[in-house]
Amino acid sequence: MAPSIDASKATRTVALIGNPNTGKSSLFNALCGMNARVGNYPGVTVEQKVGRLVGSSMNVDVVDLPGTYSLAARSADEAVTVNVLSGELANQAAPEVAIVILDATNVERNLYLFSQMYELGLPLILVLNMWDRVESEGLHVDADLIAKRLGVPVICTSANRRRGVNELRVAIESALNGKQLPVEASRSSRALYPEAFLEESKRLAAWLETQGHRLPSYRVDRLIIDSDGHFQKMLCQSGVSEISKHIEESRERLAASGCRVPMFETKVRYGWIRQLIDGAVTRKESRSASPSDRIDRWLTHRWVGMLVFVLIMFLVFQSITLVAEWPMKRIEELQGIASSAVEAVVPSGALRSLLVDGVISGVGAVVVFIPQIAILFFFIAVLEDCGYMARAAFVMDKLMSSVGLSGKSFLPLMSSFACAVPGIMATRTIENRKDRMVTLLIAPLMSCSARMPVYILMVSAFVPATRYLGGWVTLQGMVLMMMQSLGAIVAIPVAWLLKKFFFPGEQATFLMELHSYKWPSMWVVYQRVWERVISFVGRAGTLIFCTTILVWAAGYFPADHSKLDTAVGNLEKLQSQQSELVAKSEQAKGAEDESAVQAKVQELQVEVDQALASVNALRSDMIESSFLGMFGHRIEPLVRPLGWDWKIGVATIASFPAREVIIATLGTIYSLGSDENEESLSLQSQMQQAKWPDGRPVFTLATSLSIMVFFALCAQCSATLMTIRRETNSWRWPLFSFAYMTTLAYVGAWLTYQVFALWG
Amino acid sequence: MSSPIIRLDELSVGDSGTIVEIVGNDLIASRLMEMGLIEEEPITVIGKAPMGDPIEYSVRGYRISLRKTEASRVMVSRQN
Numbered sequence: 001m002a003p004s005i006d007a008s009k010a011t012r013t014v015a016l017i018g019n020p021n022t023g024k025s026s027l028f029n030a031l032c033g034m035n036a037r038v039g040n041y042p043g044v045t046v047e048q049k050v051g052r053l054v055g056s057s058m059n060v061d062v063v064d065l066p067g068t069y070s071l072a073a074r075s076a077d078e079a080v081t082v083n084v085l086s087g088e089l090a091n092q093a094a095p096e097v098a099i100v101i102l103d104a105t106n107v108e109r110n111l112y113l114f115s116q117m118y119e120l121g122l123p124l125i126l127v128l129n130m131w132d133r134v135e136s137e138g139l140h141v142d143a144d145l146i147a148k149r150l151g152v153p154v155i156c157t158s159a160n161r162r163r164g165v166n167e168l169r170v171a172i173e174s175a176l177n178g179k180q181l182p183v184e185a186s187r188s189s190r191a192l193y194p195e196a197f198l199e200e201s202k203r204l205a206a207w208l209e210t211q212g213h214r215l216p217s218y219r220v221d222r223l224i225i226d227s228d229g230h231f232q233k234m235l236c237q238s239g240v241s242e243i244s245k246h247i248e249e250s251r252e253r254l255a256a257s258g259c260r261v262p263m264f265e266t267k268v269r270y271g272w273i274r275q276l277i278d279g280a281v282t283r284k285e286s287r288s289a290s291p292s293d294r295i296d297r298w299l300t301h302r303w304v305g306m307l308v309f310v311l312i313m314f315l316v317f318q319s320i321t322l323v324a325e326w327p328m329k330r331i332e333e334l335q336g337i338a339s340s341a342v343e344a345v346v347p348s349g350a351l352r353s354l355l356v357d358g359v360i361s362g363v364g365a366v367v368v369f370i371p372q373i374a375i376l377f378f379f380i381a382v383l384e385d386c387g388y389m390a391r392a393a394f395v396m397d398k399l400m401s402s403v404g405l406s407g408k409s410f411l412p413l414m415s416s417f418a419c420a421v422p423g424i425m426a427t428r429t430i431e432n433r434k435d436r437m438v439t440l441l442i443a444p445l446m447s448c449s450a451r452m453p454v455y456i457l458m459v460s461a462f463v464p465a466t467r468y469l470g471g472w473v474t475l476q477g478m479v480l481m482m483m484q485s486l487g488a489i490v491a492i493p494v495a496w497l498l499k500k501f502f503f504p505g506e507q508a509t510f511l512m513e514l515h516s517y518k519w520p521s522m523w524v525v526y527q528r529v530w531e532r533v534i535s536f537v538g539r540a541g542t543l544i545f546c547t548t549i550l551v552w553a554a555g556y557f558p559a560d561h562s563k564l565d566t567a568v569g570n571l572e573k574l575q576s577q578q579s580e581l582v583a584k585s586e587q588a589k590g591a592e593d594e595s596a597v598q599a600k601v602q603e604l605q606v607e608v609d610q611a612l613a614s615v616n617a618l619r620s621d622m623i624e625s626s627f628l629g630m631f632g633h634r635i636e637p638l639v640r641p642l643g644w645d646w647k648i649g650v651a652t653i654a655s656f657p658a659r660e661v662i663i664a665t666l667g668t669i670y671s672l673g674s675d676e677n678e679e680s681l682s683l684q685s686q687m688q689q690a691k692w693p694d695g696r697p698v699f700t701l702a703t704s705l706s707i708m709v710f711f712a713l714c715a716q717c718s719a720t721l722m723t724i725r726r727e728t729n730s731w732r733w734p735l736f737s738f739a740y741m742t743t744l745a746y747v748g749a750w751l752t753y754q755v756f757a758l759w760g
Numbered sequence: 761m762s763s764p765i766i767r768l769d770e771l772s773v774g775d776s777g778t779i780v781e782i783v784g785n786d787l788i789a790s791r792l793m794e795m796g797l798i799e800e801e802p803i804t805v806i807g808k809a810p811m812g813d814p815i816e817y818s819v820r821g822y823r824i825s826l827r828k829t830e831a832s833r834v835m836v837s838r839q840n
Contacts, residue, residue: 070794074787106822109796227785263782266793283821293806302810394825398811401827509791509830514816514823 011059012176013093015085017117018101019110020067020431021513023129027101027159028064029527031169036064038535040729041089046080047729048092056169058176063095067431071116072229073222077433079230085120086216097123097175099168104128104156105137105516107281108273115269118188119218123180124152125171131156131164137516138284145280151183160385160521189272190217194264196257200224200250211240224250225262292387292516299391309395312388313414316379320372320418321449327371335364348568353556354549362548365657366541369421369719373536374529376415376422380429381528385520389429390512397510403492404499406432406510409439413491416446420720421540424727425532432510434503440727441737442495444720445487447712450659453678454711455483457663461684462704479705486712490744535726543722548657551628555654559625564618571611578604613671620671628654642710642746643703643753645692652710657718659711702756706749714745763838768803769815769831776804777836784833796820797834 016031018024028036032051039048046066053060065081073079080089087094100117102110107128117124126146128134134141147154153171157164174180185191190198205220213235215223223231224247235243254261298304339356346352383389389411397407408430416423423443430436459476466475581604585597623629632650639649647669655662663683667676670686690698715721721734728734765780779801782789796819797803806816806823814827826834 069791072790072794074790106820108820109822112794112796262785262790263793266790267798270796270798296807296816300807300809300816306810390825394809394814394816397825397827398809398813401813509788510814510825510827511791511795511830512814512825514825516823 009059011061011093013061013063013095014053014097014099014172014176015063015065015095016099016101017065017081017085017113018067018127018129019069019103019113021515022067022101022103022110023159023524024064024067024101026521026524026527027127027129027157027165027168028062029531030159030162030165032062034527034531034534041080041084042091044076044080046077053169053172055166056173058173060172060176061093062099063092068113070113072226073231074226074229076230079234082219082222085117085122086219095122097125097172097180099125099127099172101127101129104131104134104141105139106513107141107277108270111273111276112266112269115189115272116218118150118183119185119190119221121182121185121216123175123182125168125175126150126152126154127164127168128154128156129159132158132161133516133518138290140282140284142280146276149276149280151181151187153180160524162523189269190221192268192272193221194257194259194268196254196259197221197224197261197264200254204246204250207246208235208240208243211242213240223247224254225265227251227262290516295517296391296514299388300394305391305395309392312383312392313411316376316411317414317418319375319379320415320422324371324375324418328368331364331368331371335360343572348565348572350556350561353561354552357556358549358552361552362545365548365719366537366544369419369536370533372419373422373425374533376426377529377532378525380411380426381525382520384429385518385524387515387517390514393512394514401510403495405439405495406430406435408432409435412439412443413446416443416448419448419450420444420446420717421536421723424720424723425536427727434499437503437728437733438495438498440724441498441733441740442491444715444717444724444737444741445491445494445713447484447487448717450717451483451711453660453663455480455708457678457684458704458708460679461687462699462701464701479708483708483712486709486748490713490748494740494744536723540719540722540726543725544657544719547718547722551654551657553627554631555623555626555628557627559622559629561622564615564622567611567615567618571608571615574604574608574611578608612673616668616671616673619668619673623650623654623665623668641753642706642749643700643757644707645690645698647690648698648703648707652714652716655716659714659716662711662716700757702753702759705756706753709752710745710749712745713741713748715741765835765837767832768817768826768834768836769828771805771836771838773805773807776802776839778802778839779834779836781835782833783835788830788833792826792830792834795824802839803834803836 016024016028028049028051031053033054036049036051039050040046041048049064051062051064053062063084065084068078068081071082073082083089084092085095085098098117098120100114102114114124114126128141128143143154143156153175155164155168155171157168159165201217201220201224204223205215205217208215208220219231222229223235223243226232232243232247251261299308338360342352342355342360346355380389383392392411393407395407396410400407400409409427411429412423412426414423415426420443423446424440427436427440427443430439459479463476463479467473468475578601581597581601585594585601629650632646632653635649636646639646639652644652647666651662651665651669654665663676663678664674666687667680667683668674670683670690672680672682672686676683687699688697692698715738721738724734724737725731766777768777768779771777779797779799781799782792782797801819804818806818808815809825814825815831816823816825817831
């Protein structure tokens, strides 16, 4: 609970509901500032978002309901909205007023949801958002006339320009102060339902009452209209198993009397809407070819549209890889500066190791993702707000539907080739829950940039530099390309299997609204980027940080570090002596004792090298006798079939925070220190010389390919897993991702090793 | 006078039709109707995606994209 609550006043609750893409989240942010409390409704994947109305003398909680086209309750996810509105959820107070937001440029279709809301008996406020665009779309909307016909206050807003927000706040307050009566049932579209249906609904309600269930009429109606809907299932579960029989009979009687269920509902509602807007919404001219349509003709054109799409995606991808590189490098530099600062002050020991290898690298591991997330969501917000995002999905849909997804999955998956973290966060743009989950679960299979160092190290050390076709094609390049595409190829059957076994049920629909193009609002873009960055740092970031600390502890304890600490102390003393001497030799340039000083420098250099070697050797011992090392030895039988020794096993486990960590860990294990990178020749040659006890080399072509395949398919990236946790609001899915990807990686690596070991 | 009844996905770009029926009783049919595709409603084909599917339509004053499989559930009579 927020600390600012004034105890003398009770907290009042209002709900905000509307179709997708009506500017609902902008309006929510305009009403509540950007401090929403985000959680999850129990049992479903629907996000629960609650904010506090700012600038009000009352304590008002605004519940932001998920964007929806209808209040039908076919699935559990859909039913949540109805349950929230009727106050049936344990952890959520019943709203006293509902704000229904409409796209003022598309009043007719948007009123469908409103017509359902109108039957719930709640006091309503109707918001006509995007009011600033009504004129330019050639429309005339008479808000007063609609308000009069409905008996509901109508507020015109332009949430992206924060216009009309004050009027809405006043309307909310006066509605809460009881100045507004609930809507009259006789005005609702239910009054227009066929007599036969109303009779059946009454009959079913009466029967349910005999069973001890008193339901509002909207729920009883839904029982009859939504075949096999969520409310029916709930009643069956609570012991009213005869309900299905009664519903079936009702439907049969309705069919006999000529009332078609469920068709009549939509027909009646749209009929009611036409009456309501007759004379209140008029189009000034026919929009046969509006400016937006003219733009669309090119942007969805067979060739031009494709080209524009490819160019825009190229720009996005280049930005999240190349443009993000600069700030990411600076973050790494800052990490280095912070580490040296700590090393200068804190003596070698557990505290220094915790600060440098735990805290600083943990913070770095979180902050390093911010540039990519911010850049990707900048583009997503701009493309969504200007209306192109829906066209991009439109253009790509055919291709993506061949793997059972929709066009909306393209951008998240493409972004995952740079990094799965922003890619997974981008799956929020997919409204269909199943498509979103499948996309989110296969996104980590896309070959991200953190896999590249692993491939480069293995390829340059162990794949022969054979060239084909007159030197134009290299074997190394081909192996690299295969590794880069392996994940995406494997993702195709995985997506199919996930759809088939984990998210079965009705066929997904791809009905998508295509809004007119407009200039993006920088306020909306700013909100979007800020919200995503904060949500990543605050939620996923904390978990990523904790994982780094845990893995650090596993690699540090319980080994006795006293020898190492002395050796490091010794090395640092020698190094400072050396730098003093070097400074002195600079001064002594040209002086007579120059050669004597030079000789001393060289002498010291030998000592420093020896000290460094002993430190590196001790470091390697420390990791071997840590929990991590013990665990690595323990699981050696498990990784042997992959052609790995315990060192590779340890390095792989240590790379759980991030894949590229395997290189630093291999460097430490091979007594080279942790500063080794993928192009390090000394690491390559150490690995080439590594032997099994019987003298065979550890790293063969088969082993290195098996490592690469493992890293292509595994989920060794805590940031990805924690982002999945954050985005699905459940531990189930990160655990599932880890389990399925590790299995895939293990089987893939095993097959690779077995095949190539046979080949020799 | 009455023109032949065809599937919505058979209309060409620029053509208009009047919805005659939504075939089926399932989720797709319900969704189409909720989005305002109801009997007697006029509908116009605005354009097709580069790969021919999905198709953009204008109905009730807004633009909606439907996959061919969805559009084929809508029966229309062609208008001139």
